[in-house]
Amino acid sequence: MHTLTIKALSHNYSVEIEQTLFDNMDFTPFSAIIIDQYLTKARQKIAEKAPTLPIFTYEATESNKSLAMVERILLFLNNHHITKSAHILIVGGGILHDTGGLVASLYMRGIKWSFVPTTLLSMVDACIGGKCAVNIEKRTQSSVTIKNLIGAIYPPYHVFIDPNFTTTLSSAQIYSGLAEVAKSAFLMHRYDGMILNNYVHLYNRMTSNPSQQNECLADLIALSLEVKKFIIERDEFDTNERRYLNFGHTFGHAIESATHYRIEHGLAIAIGMVCAIDFAATHMGIQNNTITTFKQHIKNDILAPFPKLSNYLKAITWETFWNAFNDDKKHDTQFELILPAETGGVDRIHFTKSNEIENNIKDILNDILNSLGSH
Ligand SMILES: NC(=O)c1ccc[n+]([C@@H]2O[C@H](COP(=O)([O-])OP(=O)(O)OC[C@H]3O[C@@H](n4cnc5c(N)ncnc54)[C@H](O)[C@@H]3O)[C@@H](O)[C@H]2O)c1
Numbered sequence: 549m550h551t552l553t554i555k556a557l558s559h560n561y562s563v564e565i566e567q568t569l570f571d572n573m574d575f576t577p578f579s580a581i582i583i584d585q586y587l588t589k590a591r592q593k594i595a596e597k598a599p600t601l602p603i604f605t606y607e608a609t610e611s612n613k614s615l616a617m618v619e620r621i622l623l624f625l626n627n628h629h630i631t632k633s634a635h636i637l638i639v640g641g642g643i644l645h646d647t648g649g650l651v652a653s654l655y656m657r658g659i660k661w662s663f664v665p666t667t668l669l670s671m672v673d674a675c676i677g678g679k680c681a682v683n684i685e686k687r688t689q690s691s692v693t694i695k696n697l698i699g700a701i702y703p704p705y706h707v708f709i710d711p712n713f714t715t716t717l718s719s720a721q722i723y724s725g726l727a728e729v730a731k732s733a734f735l736m737h738r739y740d741g742m743i744l745n746n747y748v749h750l751y752n753r754m755t756s757n758p759s760q761q762n763e764c765l766a767d768l769i770a771l772s773l774e775v776k777k778f779i780i781e782r783d784e785f786d787t788n789e790r791r792y793l794n795f796g797h798t799f800g801h802a803i804e805s806a807t808h809y810r811i812e813h814g815l816a817i818a819i820g821m822v823c824a825i826d827f828a829a830t831h832m833g834i835q836n837n838t839i840t841t842f843k844q845h846i847k848n849d850i851l852a853p854f855p856k857l858s859n860y861l862k863a864i865t866w867e868t869f870w871n872a873f874n875d876d877k878k879h880d881t882q883f884e885l886i887l888p889a890e891t892g893g894v895d896r897i898h899f900t901k902s903n904e905i906e907n908n909i910k911d912i913l914n915d916i917l918n919s920l921g922s923h
Pocket residue numbers: 584585586607608609610613640641642643644645646666667668669670673674675676677678679680695696713714716717718724813814
C-alpha cells in the first residue's frame with residue numbers, strides 16, 4: 549500500500565493506493581454518493597452495504613460537465629435534506645471529480661467530499677490538487693466548448709485509489725493516463741534527474757511483463773502523485789509552478805475541443821506535448837537529447853498504438869483549433885505556453901500575439917496531424 553499526505557491551506561488530506569481498497573470500504577460516514585453511470589457493479593456494492601444512502605448517477609461526458617449538471621446535483625442534495633455537516637463521496641473519473649468537487653464547494657457554501665478515482669487519468673492526476681471546474685459552451689459561428697471556465701480549488705478530504713478499477717478501462721484510456729504520468733516525469737526533470745528514468749524503467753517493465761501490469765500501475769500512480777504533490781504544495785493556487793502541470797494542455801485542450809472530445813483527454817495532451825516541443829524547437833531553438841527521446845516516446849509508444857486517432861484528427865479545422873487555442877484561460881494579453889526548458893523540465897513562457905506565431909503553430913499542427921495520420 550502507498551500512502552501520501554497532501555498539505556493544503558484549508559486542510560491536509562490523505563491518499564491511499566491499494567488493490568481491493570474499494571471492496572473493503574465503509575460507506576456509512578457518507579451522506580450521499582455521486583457516481584459515474586458506467587460503474588454499475590460499484591453502485592450495486594454501495595447499495596448493498598448502505599441501502600439508505602442517496603445515490604446520484606450520471607453519464608460522464610464533457611457536455612455533462614456543465615453548470616446544468618451542477619444545478620441538478622445541488623437540487624438532488626437538497627431534496628435528500630443533505631446538511632452543512634455532510635460528507636459526500638464521488639466515484640468516477642475526471643468528469644465526476646471536477647463536477648462533484650465543484651458541487652461540494654457550492655452546496656451551502658461548502659461541504660466535505662472524498663473521491664474514489666476510477667480511471668487511470670483521474671488516479672494519476674485529477675484526484676489531488678482540488679481543481680474542480682465545469683465547461684461552458686460558447687456559441688459563435690461554430691460552437692466552442694471552453695474547458696474548465698467555471699470552478700474552484702476545493703480539495704477533497706480523502707482519496708481512495710483502487711487500481712483494480714483500471715481492469716475495465718480500454719487501452720486508449722490506459723494510455724491516456726500514462727501520457728499524464730509521462731508529462732509529470734518530464735516536468736519533474738527540472739528538480740530531480742532520476743524521476744524520468746524511474747518512469748521509463750516502470751513503463752518498460754509494465755509493457756514487457758503483462759503479468760506485472762497491476763503492480764507497475766500502482767507504482768506509476770504513486771510516482772505521478774509524488775510529482776503533483778511536490779508541485780501543488782509549492783503553489784496550491786496556480787500562480788506559478790503549478791502551471792508547469794499544464795505542459796501540453798494549451799495545444800491539447802484545443803485539439804480536444806476541435807475533435808469534439810472524441811479522443812481521450814490524455815492522448816490529446818500527448819499530442820499537445822509534441823506540439824509544445826516542436827514550437828520550442830522551431831520558435832526558440834530549444835532542443836536536446838532528453839527532449840528528443842521524450843518526444844519519440846510519446847509519438848511511438850503512447851500515440852502510435854492508436855491509428856484510429858488519425859480519423860478524428862483529420863476532421864480538425866484550423867478555425868476551430870485556433871478559436872479554442874485563443875480561448876485558453878491561461879492566456880492574458882499575451883499567450884502563456886508551458887514549453888520544454890533547455891536545462892531540463894519545463895518553463896512558463898509568454899509571447900506577444902502575432903501573425904508569425906499563428907503561422908508557426910499552424911505549420912506545427914499540420915506536420916503533427918500529417919505524421920500521426922501516416923501511422
Ligand atoms: N481536476 C484536475 O486536476 C484534472 C486533471 C486531469 C483531467 N481532468 C479532467 O478529467 C476529465 C477526463 O477524465 P477521465 O479521462 O478520468 O475520465 P472521464 O470522467 O472523462 O470518463 C471517461 C469514460 O470512462 C468511463 N469510466 C470511468 N471509470 C471507468 C472504469 N473503471 N472502467 C471503464 N470505464 C470507466 C466513463 O463512464 C466515461 O465514459 C476531463 O474533463 C479533464 O478536463 C481534471
